[in-house]
Amino acid sequence: MTEYDKLVRDEIPAVIRANGETPVTRVAEGEEYRRRLREKLCEEAAEFRESGDPEELADVLAVIAAIRDAEDIDGEELDRLCEEKADERGRFDEGVVLERVE
Template sequence: MPVYNKLVRDLIPQVIENSGSRFSTRILDKSEHLTEVKNKFYEEMKEFEATDNRKDALEELADILELIHAALPIFEATYEELEQIRIAKKEKRGGFNDGVYLIEVEDA
């Protein structure tokens, strides 16, 4: 039996059960959950980096967004709060839409 030891989507046990396979799971405590969300985020970022087409890129971005939604309750935060912070940072420093690539800065 393959051993995964990783965070999976909440309905994966049902998918496995419906396929007739056996499995074992456990519910993570808050600190373990955060650690595994971070690990999964890194995994999904690597998968996003490897994409070369629109469909796969959007699938990986959706996974990343789902992980953001999973992390928020761990910090007792809402998506609206996160969005307010994002907007405030964008208003102060801009976004990443223009593709500005900083090469170097000479000290004044």
């Protein structure tokens, strides 16, 4: 038996059953669901950081979409906020690394 206690994609229990194992699951709702999505975002981002695998980046984007839905954040509003920050502080296109401020 392996303990996980983490949010997984909806079809993972079916995959586990197809492998001849028995998943024990429950549904997170409300604040717990939103908290677990934030945890999942960090998990997936760390996996992408380590591997650089585009599939891991796809997982990051899937979690972001779920967070946007769970938090009822309008996609256009999010895009507007991104553009506003880019206009005020720039993007990440040039690879600028701040080493220190003296």
